Amino acid sequence: DAGVIQSPRHEVTEMGQEVTLRCKPISGHDYLFWYRQTMMRGLELLIYFNNNVPIDDSGMPEDRFSAKMPNASFSTLKIQPSEPRDSAVYFCASSYRDRGRDTGELFFGEGSRLTVL
Amino acid sequence: AQKITQTQPGMFVQEKEAVTLDCTYDTSDQSYGLFWYKQPSSGEMIFLIYQGSYDEQNATEGRYSLNFQKARKSANLVISASQLGDSAMYFCAMREGESNYQLIWGAGTKLIIKP
Numbered sequence: 169d170a171g172v173i174q175s176p177r178h179e180v181t182e183m184g185q186e187v188t189l190r191c192k193p194i195s196g197h198d199y200l201f202w203y204r205q206t207m208m209r210g211l212e213l214l215i216y217f218n219n220n221v222p223i224d225d226s227g228m229p230e231d232r233f234s235a236k237m238p239n240a241s242f243s244t245l246k247i248q249p250s251e252p253r254d255s256a257v258y259f260c261a262s263s264y265r266d267r268g269r270d271t272g273e274l275f276f277g278e279g280s281r282l283t284v285l
Numbered sequence: 286a287q288k289i290t291q292t293q294p295g296m297f298v299q300e301k302e303a304v305t306l307d308c309t310y311d312t313s314d315q316s317y318g319l320f321w322y323k324q325p326s327s328g329e330m331i332f333l334i335y336q337g338s339y340d341e342q343n344a345t346e347g348r349y350s351l352n353f354q355k356a357r358k359s360a361n362l363v364i365s366a367s368q369l370g371d372s373a374m375y376f377c378a379m380r381e382g383e384s385n386y387q388l389i390w391g392a393g394t395k396l397i398i399k400p
C-alpha cells in the first residue's frame with residue numbers, strides 16, 4: 169500500500185504569496201492530521217480531521233492558515249498571505265481506529281519543506 | 286509543566302552497543318498510550334513502538350523495546366545492538382484518554398552512532 173503522499177516536497181516562495189500544501193492519506197484511514205515542525209517549537213499539531221470533518225483546529229496559528237478535506241483521499245493546508253515565520257516542515261499524517269489494536273499510530277508523509285523569503 | 290520530557294538532547298554511542306533513550310511523562314488519565322518515533326536526516330517520521338497504559342508487559346519490536354515503569358512515569362526506549370542506520374532524532378509522544386487521537390510530543394533526542 170502507498171503511504172501518505174505529500175506535495176510539494178519543497179516550496180520556496182516570497183512573503184505575501186499564497187502557499188498550498190497537499191496531502192493524500194492512506195486509503196481507509198479516517199483521521200488526518202497536519203503538523204508543523206520547526207527547530208524552535210518542535211512538532212506542533214495544527215488541525216486534525218475525522219471522516220473529513222475538522223475536529224480541532226486550535227493549533228492553527230492565525231487566520232492566514234486554513235485547511236480543508238473535501239473527500240477522504242485529499243486534504244489541503246493553505247497559507248495566505250505567507251510570512252517568513254511560516255518557514256517550517258509541514259507534515260501530514262493519517263490514522264485509523266482498529267478496535268482490535270487501537271494504538272492510534274500515526275503514519276506520516278515525508279513532509280513539505282516551506283521557505284518563505 | 287511539560288507533559289513529555291526527553292532529558293537527553295544528544296547522545297553518542299558506539300556501534301553495536303545498546304542504547305537507552307529517556308522519556309518521562311505526566312498525565313492524570315488512567316488510559317493513555319506512549320509512542321516512539323524515529324526521524325532520520327531525510328526527514329520522515331517513522332513509528333517504532335507503542336505501549337498502552339494497561340499493557341502489563343513491556344512492548345518489543347525487533348531491536349526496539351520500551352522499558353515501561355508506570356509508577357515512575359517513564360517510558361524509555363532501548364535499542365539493542367545499535368547500527369549506524371540508527372543515527373537519527375528520536376521522539377517520545379503520548380496520547381491521553383481512550384478516544385483522543387492527538388499526540389503530545391517530546392523535544393526529541395539526537396542519537397549518533399559512532400563506527
